[in-house]
Amino acid sequence: MSENQSLKEKTAKGLFWGGFSNGIQQLLNLLFGIFLARLLTPADYGMVGMLAIFSLIASSIQESGFTAALVNKKEVTHNDYNAVFWFNAAISLSLYLLLFLCAPLIADFYKTPELIPLARYSFIGFFIASLGISHSAYLLRNLMVKQRALSSVIGLTVSGITGVTLAYFGFSYWGIATQSIVYVAVNTACYWHFTRWRPSLQFSFTPIKEMFGFSGKLLVTNVFNHINNNLFSVILGKFYTEKEVGYYNQANKWCGMGQLFISGMINGVAQPVLTKVSDDLERQKRVFRKMLRFTAFVSFPAMLGLGIVSEELITITITDKWYSSISIMQILCISGAFTPIAYLYQQLIISKGKSRIYMWNTIALGIILLSGVLLVHAHGIYAMLAVYVSTNILWLLTWHYFVWQEIGLKLRHALIDILPYAVIAATVMVITYYSTRSIENIYLRLASKIVLAAALYVAAMWGSRSVTFKESIQYFIKKKPHEP
Structure with a gap:
């Protein structure tokens, strides 16, 4: 099979699995979203929505654009994936501790004291996500769209059932927060299952320095993307x-x-x-x-x-x-x-x-x-x-x-x-x-x-x-x- 034909087939299969996966995902989102919206109130969604921008910005910082950097790099070695894994884990843990301490300031900004424990709980999700970034990049680089699709579908199913169950038993916005954490945890576990690569304790941050010229700009870009996409949640929450x-x-x-x-x-x-x-x-x-x-x-x-x-x-x-x-x-x-x-x-x-x-x-x-x-x-x-x-x-x-x-x-x-x-x-x-x-x-x-x-x-x-x-x-x- 020629290289051109191989790329065409991979592209077509990628589009097919991407479409199929996202169709299933959106149906699951719709199904679980209907149950949650019937059980919860607009204020419950608003509580979690006000925290979204902080979690997303923190996630962008801990990911630092290295997924795209690994995908775009001509040759990728174990040392590259390993350096990204340990760097992401260290940065995300530091960010979680910082946001844990800043939770009272976030609550004060919105004048909503209930956000303090909710923020400290919700922010756990982005640390868990950091453990699957290198594996996600591996799947993406190798056009393993089917495996990424299955990971998302399994994560949505397990987390959706969890969120609806908690909402049914009266946990209100805690159910939405738990749903997000469970989704990230299951998705990350599936990435590990479908990926042959594993991190090792011997690592060097030299590849990080080489990639950061490219990835660092994506980091700033992703932060602004999240700001752009969550302007209304912040401004509506404030005013x-x-x-x-x-x-x-x-x-x-x-x-x-x-x-x-x-x-x-x-x-x-x-x-x-x-x-x-x-x-x-x-x-x-x-x-x-x-x-x-x-x-x-x-x-x-x-x-x-x-x-x-x-x-x-x-x-x-x-x-x-x-x-x-x-x-x-x-x-x-x-x-x-x-x-x-x-x-x-x-x-x-x-x-x-x-x-x-x-x-x-x-x-x-x-x-x-x-x-x-x-x-x-x-x-x-x-x-x-x-x-x-x-x-x-x-x-x-x-x-x-x-x-x-x-x-x-x-x-x-x-x-x-x-x-x-x-x-x-x-x-x-x-x-x-x-x-x-x-x-x-x-x-x-x-x-x-x-x-x-x-x-x-x-x-x-x-x-x-x-x-x-x-x-x-x-x-x-x-x-x-x-x-x-």
Whole structure:
């Protein structure tokens, strides 16, 4: 088998397993999320949501961008994985002790004393996660998407059952916190099971110094990414109440499930595949454009479709006590349709070794988002959402500029790859919404929206002779991918 054919098959299998895995994961998230949302209150979700940004930033610091550094490195040895393992473990333990001591300050910031014990308990999760970073990088580098998928599914199942059980017995937000810790622990254990590599007590931090020039920039970038993604939880927690944080977090969770399904599909293949073809600029451009078309083909109908069924979905599954989350979710789904495309742009930049560009671009976006949201926070959550969504969408032009510099992809060609799917999906959703709005039965209306939107989109793809659509169908039927 030729190297080109091997890479094509690995890419296709990676996309398949990534899609299958994330589909199962989001179904599990949906199932357990429904039970939890029915048992818990918006304030319960708000309590955990206010701590999310601290855990995520700490996780980024302890991971320090070494996953991407290991994946992008031409040759990786046992010493590289071993140095990363012990460095991550040491840093995460130090961070946990620091956050343990800072818990009263966090509680004081939000004026919520109950956060002190909750913070000290919740933060255990990122230390456990540090023990699986090298193993995760090993699986990712070797395109072992199936093993990563199984790890996530097992972790979600065990942690979901744990969270629902605790919520049922009245542990409120402690159940959500425990669910997160159990997920990380099980996921890490599965990574160890599926990976042949094991750490040894003899180690040197010399590889850390060699990789830190690249990974250090990703560290800063990831911290700002988490800040960007959790602005609302912090600002709402500071200026509003736990209830508002809970409504936003619930809407963001549902929107996030859709985004993760799409981003997760390409997460296991984009960076390693783009890195492998980085020496051939024209081939890399072809591979990237094909990934771009596939992402747009899936992202726009999925996220815009999620937006138009949000009212029925939330009302049926988690009851109308979460009704205030619906309009927030609809707005977030618009931004969410573009998020996987931005993610793909970022993976291309990282695959070219330009972590510095990735870092400063993300920092600039974070500063603009924070400034804009703070500027309008007094006008309410919808003004903040408008700034947040529009800024994220427009920032795609900035990401594209750097991709153009790296591989020469013209904006006109990118728009040709993206816009047809965006226009068709938006048109389909408008027709679907107005065709079904007179249906009074909420269950029948939900089913009608899903069936009609899917039928119209498939018909539009078939009628427009979409190559991406035909290749996707052919792969599932014949399991034989085409040349990218």
